[in-house]
Amino acid sequence: MQRRMTLWAWLGIAVALVWTLLPIYWFLKMSLLTPDEIARFPPPLIPLDPTPAAYFNIFGFDYQVTPELVRRASGQAGQIINGLINSLIVSIVVTAITMLVVVPLSYVFARLDFRFKQALLITILLSVALPPVSTLIPFYALYVQLGLAGTLFGLIIVTLTITIPFVTWMLIGYLRNLPPVERLARVDGYTRFETLVFIVIPLARSGIAVAAVIAFLFAWNEYTYALVLVNGTPANTLATALSGFLFQHPEPSHLAAALVLSILPPVLVAYFLQRHVAEMNLVDPIR
Amino acid sequence: MAGQVTGAGRTSELSNLQFALLMALPVLLFLVLVVAYPLGYALWMSFQQIVFFGGYRTNFVGLANYATMLGDDKFWWSIWVTIRFTVESVVLAMAIGLALALLLNRPMRWPGLVRTIVMLPWCVSLYGTGIMFSYLATGQTGFATAIAFFFGADRPVSFVNRQWVIEVLAIGNAWNMAPLVAFFLLANLKTIPTRLYDLAAIDRMSPLETFWNVTLPPLRFTLFVFTCITTVLSMKLFDFIFVLSGGGPGTASAVMTYQIYKISFRDLNLGYGAAQSFVLLFLIVGSTMTLYALWGRREAER
Amino acid sequence: MAGIRLEQLKKSFGTFTAVQGLDLDITDGEFLVLLGPSGCGKTTTLNCIAGLETPSAGRILFDDRDVTGDPPHSRNIAMVFQSALLYPHMTARANIEASLRRSDLTPEERRRRIDDAVAMLEIGDLLDKLPSAMSGGQRQRVATAKAIVRQPTAFLLDEPLSALDAALRMTLRAEIVNLQKRLGSTTVFVTHDQVEAMTMGDRIAVMNGGRLEQIGTPSEIYERPQSLFVAGFVGSPPMNLIQGEVADGMFVAGELKVPLAAAPGPVTLGVRPQHLHVRAEGALPCTIFALERLGRETVLIVEDAARNRLRLLVDPEFQGRVGDPLQIAPDPARCLLFDGAKGLIHAPRN
Known part of the structure; x- marks a missing residue:
């Protein structure tokens, strides 16, 4: 490997950054534009007179741009704040339950041999392939009967069906690469359960942390189920609040600001993820 | 198998199977319930005609819903759109993901910052990506228009049209998925010993030969896995398309998921929607199995 | 301390038989080496003695007490694994202490045992280090200390030196034998290296294909190998x-x-x-x-x-x-x- 950065490497990084940042920049720019600038055609490449007004507006505050000009709070502010809180609740609860369930599950599949292992594993992995559009109606029908439609609890249950299979599959690969500490633990008299809690989990903490973060991302970004199950109810999430925005032809800067807001928690998450990149080496979970 | 005991007494420890069941059974039950129930329900619906107007009732119509599909042009069109969108998405996501991984694996200044930025799109939700790309690619607000005017053009440049909407969708989808691919490929790249690159340098391999003989072999399994995953994710993708193009213009981007959504929720033809969703499920499972038969089996045997 | 007896020990994994009907008598205080090529069943035998594997048939006796079905911990054995495996996320001290977690010793007795082991192996300066910060030889010493604090019925060592370089292996060979003679503890040592076997064992049991080929003192094995396999396997350069x-x-x-x-x-x-x-x-x-x-x-x-x-x-x-x-x-x-x-x-x- 070359130690020195060549021109090509610089160019490659530049292209990668532009590719990644352009869509985000375009929205960040939009969130900072004044209404006149947004209405202007052609759209400006950079905001000439950037203002954070939209960010105040979507939280329900007026913003004094000039003594004469006040940008009014968004009518959607209640939904945005409500959605933000709901999204946080759903994502945190889903992440917690997912990890509670997935760590023992993937540990068992990664480190033990037992009958029916392959069949069970394939069942779990197959559920990754289910398209949400096919299960929407059955879920909706069930939820209406059980009174779960429009509740956070109902949304949490459905979201778990997305996070559990994927995170299980991911952690199996990671756990399989741990050294064979179980034998040591058996000689020291740890029970199976103690081995998992006191040895394996502390040992695998960085991999488990990455898995938790990925579960959080899935939950935070879930939209299809939320659209049908909680849209327009008090249990709406940030995703549905945002799309509510979209279809009501809102102030574009408000939409952009809300979207930028929805990216912020995952950005912190991305910073965390990249530090643990070396941990995530996949193996074939079936073998 | 481990855990068998014959004759001479048994251990007081749990056997592997017992412990595995104890740990896994509750989750498996949950998953089976929340997966098997909707599947069974959808299967039942696909054999019914479900009527809402004039009181809810269902009639058993056998395979009629499936038969209707054969003569439904929109259905065949949606399959073609789905395939086009999926193939473009997967090729783009894998190529860009691999390129990003190779780039990130080089020694560079501020690696943490660059990696964080490159990982960003993965953290943006699909509906968010949809909103972004719709603004980015439409004429009125688009980036292309801004650039074109900067260079003196006088008409908006839009890509959300019948000709290019699928490509816009595929690019947006790839933008979102590529970091996921890159992340796992990078983890893989980190396991390649530097010695191998030294060896390749001693053998005077060209950069292309080095890539082919040193870098690629350990990535092949992950590449296969993610080809499968991106295929599955693309085929079942709904929210992104719903937000970006709403299946339009016209039916230009009406993929199967959109078609099913429209039939079920707009036309309220639940039986027909369920029948189509089974076709989609079979296409998804079928395409991953095809990938496995053509490619994965070879990789797994390595 | 105790003698160990294996009676018609058999272990199969699915259709593969790893150990087929092994009889072995290990006397109290003896250093027995299980020698053989990889796949000969020596590690499986050791795992059965430890209780990590349950035999498919046969009995294992510690001093006439049948322990065949007992879990590893209640057999009071200590084991050193291949390349001196330690808990990677624990310091040397925590690793050693883990050996005593299920014992009913008083805190003073615990501390005394750990101090003794630490002094004996001269690892005082390693106690707060993680295994990843130690050299192979240091890890080996910590793993040995972890084994002796338990004052076990038997020491079981599974190719503990195989990952080390030649010079270090030679030093540790002598150290392990010296320690074993001082403690007088029954020891079973698994290796594929016949030099290790010859230099360390009181007796050597040569295994091949899941069977015992010959058991005897190093000089018996060397002078009068009972089969072509033993003749070809033991001795350097070979016969x-x-x-x-x-x-x-x-x-x-x-x-x-x-x-x-x-x-x-x-x-x-x-x-x-x-x-x-x-x-x-x-x-x-x-x-x-x-x-x-x-x-x-x-x-x-x-x-x-x-x-x-x-x-x-x-x-x-x-x-x-x-x-x-x-x-x-x-x-x-x-x-x-x-x-x-x-x-x-x-x-x-x-």
Whole structure:
């Protein structure tokens, strides 16, 4: 490997950054534009007179741009704040339950041999392939009967069906690469359960942390189920609040600001993820 | 198998199977319930005609819903759109993901910052990506228009049209998925010993030969896995398309998921929607199995 | 401390039988080495003694107490695993303490035992380090300390030195034997390295294909290997094995003739390199294939007309070059004869 950065490497990084940042920049720019600038055609490449007004507006505050000009709070502010809180609740609860369930599950599949292992594993992995559009109606029908439609609890249950299979599959690969500490633990008299809690989990903490973060991302970004199950109810999430925005032809800067807001928690998450990149080496979970 | 005991007494420890069941059974039950129930329900619906107007009732119509599909042009069109969108998405996501991984694996200044930025799109939700790309690619607000005017053009440049909407969708989808691919490929790249690159340098391999003989072999399994995953994710993708193009213009981007959504929720033809969703499920499972038969089996045997 | 007895021990994994009907008696305080190539069943045997694997059939007795079904911990054994496995996320101290977590010792007794072990192995400065911050030899010492604090019925060591470099292996070999003699504890040591086996064991049990080939002191194994397998496996450089026939009180293989009193028939002659000598004439004509100068002696590798390779030890002053012709002959008083089925059929009286 070359130690020195060549021109090509610089160019490659530049292209990668532009590719990644352009869509985000375009929205960040939009969130900072004044209404006149947004209405202007052609759209400006950079905001000439950037203002954070939209960010105040979507939280329900007026913003004094000039003594004469006040940008009014968004009518959607209640939904945005409500959605933000709901999204946080759903994502945190889903992440917690997912990890509670997935760590023992993937540990068992990664480190033990037992009958029916392959069949069970394939069942779990197959559920990754289910398209949400096919299960929407059955879920909706069930939820209406059980009174779960429009509740956070109902949304949490459905979201778990997305996070559990994927995170299980991911952690199996990671756990399989741990050294064979179980034998040591058996000689020291740890029970199976103690081995998992006191040895394996502390040992695998960085991999488990990455898995938790990925579960959080899935939950935070879930939209299809939320659209049908909680849209327009008090249990709406940030995703549905945002799309509510979209279809009501809102102030574009408000939409952009809300979207930028929805990216912020995952950005912190991305910073965390990249530090643990070396941990995530996949193996074939079936073998 | 481990855990068998014959004759001479048994251990007081749990056997592997017992412990595995104890740990896994509750989750498996949950998953089976929340997966098997909707599947069974959808299967039942696909054999019914479900009527809402004039009181809810269902009639058993056998395979009629499936038969209707054969003569439904929109259905065949949606399959073609789905395939086009999926193939473009997967090729783009894998190529860009691999390129990003190779780039990130080089020694560079501020690696943490660059990696964080490159990982960003993965953290943006699909509906968010949809909103972004719709603004980015439409004429009125688009980036292309801004650039074109900067260079003196006088008409908006839009890509959300019948000709290019699928490509816009595929690019947006790839933008979102590529970091996921890159992340796992990078983890893989980190396991390649530097010695191998030294060896390749001693053998005077060209950069292309080095890539082919040193870098690629350990990535092949992950590449296969993610080809499968991106295929599955693309085929079942709904929210992104719903937000970006709403299946339009016209039916230009009406993929199967959109078609099913429209039939079920707009036309309220639940039986027909369920029948189509089974076709989609079979296409998804079928395409991953095809990938496995053509490619994965070879990789797994390595 | 205790003696260990295996009775008809059998272990299979699915259709593969790893150990088939093993009988073994390990006396109290003995250092027994289980020696064999990889896949011979030696590690499986050790795992059965430890309780990590449950035998498919047979019994394991510690001092006449049947422990076959007991979990590892209640057998009170201590084990050192391949490449001195430790909990990677725990310091040396926590690793050692984990050995005593299920014991009902008083805190003072605990501390005393740990202090003793730490002093004995001179690892005081490692106690707060993580395994990843230690060298291979240091990890080995910590793993040993972790084993001895338990004052176990038996020490079980599974190729603990295999990942270390040669010089360190030599140092630790002596240290382990010294420690074992001081503690007087029953020890089972698994290895595929016959030098380790010869230098460390009170007795060696040679295993092959899930069966016990021979058990005996190192000199018994070396001087009177009971089978062709043992003859070929133990000794460095290895024993020369020459296929031929006995007729009229004479072993004949091509041009090689050795006077030996044995029953006529096809046999294999075994002779150690030090008992094969260069002769002026009237012996087997060979050419030199290679010379390995070890300083104290030189290993001469020669090829006969049929391209069979033979090794012999010669003086360090021996002059010769690759391709030179010479004649060699074995010392008839030092030759062994093997029959493929019956094993050793002729050995010198001593």
